[in-house]
Amino acid sequence: MxxxxxxxxxxxxxxxxxxxxxxxxxxxxxxxxxxxxxxxxxxxxxxxxxxxxxxxxxxxxxFVPGRLALDCDPLTPAGLARVGRLVRAVHDAAATFRPRPEARWDVAIPAPGDDLICHNDLAPWNLLIGERWTFIDWDGAGPSTRLWDLAYTAQAFTLSDTTQAPAEAARRLGALIDGYAADEALRRHLPVVMARRTAAMYDLLETSHRSGLQPWGSMFSSGHGDHWREVNRYVSRHREVWAAALSPTSPGSSRRPSLR
Incomplete structure (x- = not known):
């Protein structure tokens, strides 16, 4: 070997x-x-x-060659739209998949629904960028919903930098969601669900730290806990800014086919 x-x-x-x-x-x-x-x-x-x-x-x-998006320059609006299109393609493909009844999944944070199987970590640390744009690390895949999965992706790619001016973050968020071709219902619910999703991530890290569950407990102590606490505050505090940017009547957005 x-x-x-x-x-x-x-x-x-x-x-x-x-x-x-x-x-x-x-x-x-x-x-x-x-x-x-x-x-x-x-x-x-x-x-x-x-x-x-x-x-x-x-x-x-x-093995797919490339650099992680996390290690690259911030994605342009065109790049964020490409991410949105890729996530939409993953979700549309997943909607046709029927897992076996006995299927087992390693899902760290249970979703509030099981409409389809999702990757559950479509984030910059799992997107390889090169000749191909490819999401890796599918081991946490399991039952979820488009909304819950997209809320995590949208926040991770556009709202993780809490020093970013909310208006600029909102423009970046809008580019990704336009790329996804989100319908009106998803746009309306995303601001609230992004806050719930970041809170769920912080809760996983904090409770794991108290119980000693690894690797999440060590991640909490190494700075991930502080990061997700601040991200949750940022995402929650500016919910109205995100809502305005995602409104179907905002510039660049349009009504799209239903997600279901």
């Missing part, structure tokens, strides 16, 4: 590169996650190819 190179960024498990592949631990959910990835890829969305299991019992995935 080729030399193994540990890949940076994994908070939950060790991830290594072996040649043109990535190796990750196999869990009870992995086979079901792979089935989901195959379905999304089969629908025409660029997802890392599932390549099986190695002789050490680890999952084998295609």
């Amino acid at each position: 080729a030399d193994e190179e540990t890949l940076a960024g994994g908070n939950v498990s060790e991830v290594v590169r072996v040649g043109a592949t990535v190796r990750k631990p196999w869990t009870d959910a992995t086979a079901h996650v792979h089935a989901f990835m195959d379905a999304v890829r089969g629908a025409g969305v660029d997802v890392p190819e599932v390549l099986g299991r190695d002789d050490r019992g680890r999952q084998i995935l295609e």
Whole structure:
């Protein structure tokens, strides 16, 4: 076997590169996650190819070259619109997927619904940018809703910098949601749900810190707790700014087909 190179960024498990592949631990959910990835890829969305299991019992995935969006310059409005289109494509593909009744999932934060299987972490730290724009790290996939999943993505890509002027953050938010081609109902609910989603992330970290649940407990102590506390305050405080930017009557927005 080729030399193994540990890949940076994994908070939950060790991830290594072996040649043109990535190796990750196999869990009870992995086979079901792979089935989901195959379905999304089969629908025409660029997802890392599932390549099986190695002789050490680890999952084998295609290695996709590129830089994480988190490590790149801030995305332009055109780039954010591209992210929105990609997330919409993932959700539309997921809507056609039917998991097996016995499917197991490793979902860190339960969603307030189970309309479809979602990635649950479509964020800058999981988007590779290069010749391809590809979301990685699908291990936390599981039951959710378009609204809950998109609320997390929208906040992570446009509202994570709490020093950003709210008006500028709102313009960036609008670009992503326009790219998604969101309908009126989703636009109306997003400001409230983004605040709930950031609160849920902080609660996961804080309760894990108190109970000793890893890796979330250590992440809370290493600065993630402070970050998500401030993000939740920022997202909640400026809810009316987000609502105005996402209004179907705001410049650049338009009514779109229903999400359901």
